[in-house]
Amino acid sequence: MKTNIDTLLEGQKKAFDLWTETTRKMADAFAGGLPKEEPTGVLDEWLDNQKKYWDAILNTGNLKNAFERAPEDMKKWAEAQTEFATKWLEFYQEFAGHYGMKNEDLKRFFKAENLTVKSWQEWMDKNNEWVQKNILDNMPFSQQFHLRNFKDLYESMGRYWDYFNKMIEYGITEWNSVGRIITPDAYRDIIGKFIGFKPVKDVEDWIRQTNELFEKYIEFYKETGITQDWTDLWTKMSSAYRDGKSVEGYQGLLDLNQHMKEGLDRFYHLAGKGKEVEMGRELKEIQFTYLAFIIRSMEIQTRVFEVSQPALTQTLDTLYHAYQQDKKMPDYHTFFQEYVNQLEKSLIQLMEGVDYATMQGELSKLAAVLKGKMDHLYELAFDGTPFLMKSFSDEVAKEMAALRKRIRDLEMRLAKVDHPVNEKKKDDLKASxxxxxxxxxNGTKDDLKKISGIGPKLEETLNAIGIQSFRQLARLTEKHYAMLDELMESFQGRAKRDQWAEQAKKFIQ
Amino acid sequence: MANEFIEYVNTATEALLQISEIDEVDIATAPRETVWEDGKVQLYHFKRDTPAIAKTPVLVSYALVNRWEMMDLQPNLSFIRKLLQEGLDIYLIDWGYASGIDRYKTMDDYILGDIHECVEFICRKHQVEKINLLGVCQGGTFSLIYASLFPENIKNLITTVTPVDFKEENGLLFLWAKHMDVDAIVDGFGGVVPGDFLNSGFDLLKPMNKARKFANLPQVAQNKDKLMNFLRMEKWVADSPAQAGETYRRFIKDFYQNNKLIRGEFEIGGEKVSLKNITMPVLTVYAKDDHIVPPVSTIPVHDAIGSKDKELLEFPGGHIGVFVGSRSQKLLTPAIAKWLIDRDGQ
Incomplete structure (x- = not known):
């Protein structure tokens, strides 16, 4: 019997061969050649463990029991994977010198001061941390608001309190006057702090910043051999596009592609070999998606900024009228709270619009696509070590999903075994x-699913009995509903509840 | 102004000092034991000191969004503790934290798998044919689906702040979900939608809530109890599990975008779900000022179900207030317990 699990195990073995092969190549890339002894000990032990788990599952002789235990075994299996990865890396670190690869090189590869990387997972975490710090935290529209911003915000607004105070006293509440005290740029900064975005004042500046950011991103990999020319080529290409010189831009793109292929090559000797062009393309896609994200953010920011101006003047106006009543000047905290309420009203009004929903939808989509592309980039970089990758875990997740469904189906069948209707009786029931x-x-076959309460499964059951038309259903009575219930595998009582005959009559008319 | 600001900074600093002295923010303190589990999903049984007044046990089906601890947030004002005090026997499903391995976990798995197995487990344990089901928010939507497929297993059904009618004019979430490319989002996130992504949407519903909260923090921090409750709520809000991609995709598409449940077009496990199949007694609890699941999205269930014994109960507060705070303890939990105890006999 060849199960899906066997296929999975085979996949593992293939992954292993690939891994060993990659190890050889990594060692080859450095002076000193291959070591005399290959790191087979760890591999064998790991494979043995894997086999033990799967043998245990497959040899229990009781498939249902095996499926019940599957989630637990999967967990053990995942633990074995992690344990292996850790061991392998420890081994690799210890013996890297023997391969001719100095720990210095490894350090440079991981870009860590002190090499503390215990597993690939940890390396991935470090990478993600970098992306978080340098890219995600710089997103112009995070929609996150933090306490650390709040002090700053409260203070920024407070700087104007002496002026606001006078404005409330004298009823100066037009934006024309207010805007002279609190300049649009300063006000944009404040609004930015509320919403959690970095105000975009200047599109060109942002694009320049983005390009710089991506240069930094490339820099992250640069240690292993990308030259400075890369950024020059990038600047050349993007300026050509910016100035509308598309032919030159295209040529720049080609140069860049070629350069990227060559330049990244050394790095990809360690990881992602053979995927250079694909990785290069993905990097550019990431950059473009990121730019699109910024442009969408700016649109939203502009709208938010527009509606936030009247929120301030409205606050001053409300407090002015209150002051006229009781001649009591509010304190800053009261002003601040009133302002926050006004601002919220304006924002909600903005967000209730369909165009805002569209912009927000587009922004979320871009964020998710960006994340997907970054993940894919890592996949490409570590192509050849599939069992550590999302695409591989994807197979495991699919397997789990299939197992869950299988277990449910088995249980449903078991439930029926517990309450069997014998075949003879079934035949009698069908006949009556x-x-x-x-x-x-004459082969009439209606779409019984039109009847409320009949889905594809029930239609199949009815057809199997020999009921396939509305005319037949229309002839059923209470007595027949009970017979149907006995024949049906689940959802007893449904025919009566939904009055199939009555419904069917309508379809005949 | 200068003095006022210095004063603010001083109080805020004191508040932060207070916070740094707190070792643990305790939530979910009602004693319980795990009586059934399958992978990440656990079924809890809350401990009682006395026999329950209502014989029929209650299963709480919480949402996949955020964590159930909200129902047992403050030891002195806990929804669950209060229901126990009022004489109910409570079980609750903890869905755990979805991760990569769950990316293909479907609504079928949650409803026909987990909920069904928990219901059957409780039925076997108590030797009863039917139990009571109490659904919370999205968990209420799941409960309605379950009860319409297996009405023979449910004695009484309670849904609390449960979205059923997903028309886009029902609120901001409904409008946004309509304009969301859920495929791109689920696939982009690699099949696991991060909790932060969902939270940023919820936060935007009241965009100034956080600013308001921080503005009041210095005052809150002067009272240890208030500060602890503030931190308990913060802890709960921050603990936002990721969503299994396939379930999220289907929930958004079938409900938020195509409103299939109320239209009788939703299918699960190959069967069409008809809310008319729900004929057991039903109590529908909604919150008057709910900005996440507004009354317009909950009340229509009342006319859609087939039950004769059905009741609408309005709670004067918001989505979270239904479970947290003193109004819930005064108005809601006793009413729920009484409703169930009244219907406990044969």
């Missing part, structure tokens, strides 16, 4: 039912 409904001799 068909006697009542008649048989469709």
């Amino acid at each position: 039912l068909l006697q009542a409904t008649g048989i469709e001799t």
Whole structure:
């Protein structure tokens, strides 16, 4: 019997061969050649463990029991994977010198001061941390608001309190006047702090910043051999596009592609070999998606900024009228709270618009696509070590999903074994039912799913009995509903509840 | 102004000092034991000191969004503790934290798998044919689906702040979900939608809530109890599990975008779900000022179900207030317990 699990195990073995091969190549890339002894000890032990788990599952002789235990075994299996990865890396670190690769090189590869990387997972975490710090935290529209911003915000607004105070006293509440005290740029900064975005004042500046950011990103990999020319080529290409010189831009793109292929090559000797062009393309896609994200953010920011101006003047106006009543000047905290309420009203009004929903939808989509592309980039970089990758875990997740469904199906069948209706009785029931409904001799077959309460499964069951038309269903009575219930595998009582005959009559008319 | 600001900074600093002295923010303190589990999903049984007044046990089906601890947030004002005090026997499903391995976990798995197995487990344990089901928010939507497929297993059904009618004019979430490319989002996130992504959406519903909260923090921090409750709520809000991609995709598409449940077009496990199949007694609890699941999205269930014994109960507060705070303890938990105890007999 060849199960999906066997296929999975085979996949593992293939992954292993690939891994060993990659190890050889990594060692080859450095002076000193291959060591005399290959790191087979760890591999064998790991494979043995894997086999033990799967043998245990497959040899229990009781498939249902095996499926019940599957999630637990999967967990053990995942633990074995992690343990292996850790061991392998420890081994690799210890013996890297023997391969001719100095720990210095490894350090440079991981870009860590002190090499503390215990597993690939940890390396990935470090990478993610970098992306978080340098890219995600710089997103112009994070929609996150933090306490650390709040002090700053409270203070920024507070700087204007002496002026606001006078404005409330004298009823100066037009934006024309207010805007002279609190300049648009300063106000944009404040609004930015509320919403959690970095105000975009200047599109060109942002694009320049983005390009710089991506240069930094490339820099992250640069240690292993990308030259400075890369950024020059990038600047050349992007300026050509910016100035509308598309032919030159295209040529720049080609140069860049070629350069990227060559330049990244050394790095990809360690990881992602053979995927250079694909990785290069993905990097550019990431950059473009990121730019699109910024442009969408700016649109939203502009709208938010527009609606936030009246929120301030409205606050001053409300407090002015209150002051006229009781001649009591509010304190800063009261002003601040009133302002926050006004701002919220304006924002909600903005967000209730369909165009805002569209912009927000587009922004979320871009964020997710960006994340997907970054993950894919790592996949490409570590192509050849599939069992550590999302695409591989994807197979495991699919396997789990199939197992869950299988278990449910088995349980449903088991439930039926517990309450069997014997075959003879089934045949009798079918015969009496068909006697009542008649048989469709001319092959009439209606879409019984039109009846409320009948889904594809029930339709199949009815057809199997020999009921396939509205005319037949229309002849059913309470007595027949009970017979149907006995024949049906689940959802008892449904025919009666939904009054199939009554419904069917309507379809005949 | 200068003095006022210095004063603010001083109080805020004191508040932060207070916070740094707190070792643990305790939530979910009602004693319980795990009586059934399958992978990440656990079924809890809350401990009682006395026999329950209502014989029929209650299963709480919480949402996949955020964590159930909200129902047992403050030891002195806990929804669950209060229901126990009022004489109910409570079980609750903890869905755990979805991760990569769950990316293909479907609504079928949650409803026909987990909920069904928990219901059957409780039925076997108590030797009863039917139990009571109490659904919370999205968990209420799941409960309605379950009860319409297996009405023979449910004695009484309670849904609390449960979205059923997903028309886009029902609120901001409904409008946004309509304009969301859920495929791109689920696939982009690699099949696991991060909790932060969901939270940023919820936060935007009241965009100034956080600013308001921080503005009041110095005052809150002067009272140890208030500060602890503030931190308990913060802890709960921050603990936002990721969503299994396939379930999220289907929930957004079938409910938020195509409103299939109320239209009788939703299918699960190959069967169409008809809310008319729900004929057991039903109590529908909604919150008057709910900005996440507004009353317009919950009340229509009342006319859609087939039950004769059905009741609408309005709670004067918001989505979270239904479970947290003193109004819930005064108005809601006793009413729920009484409703169930009244319907406990044969």
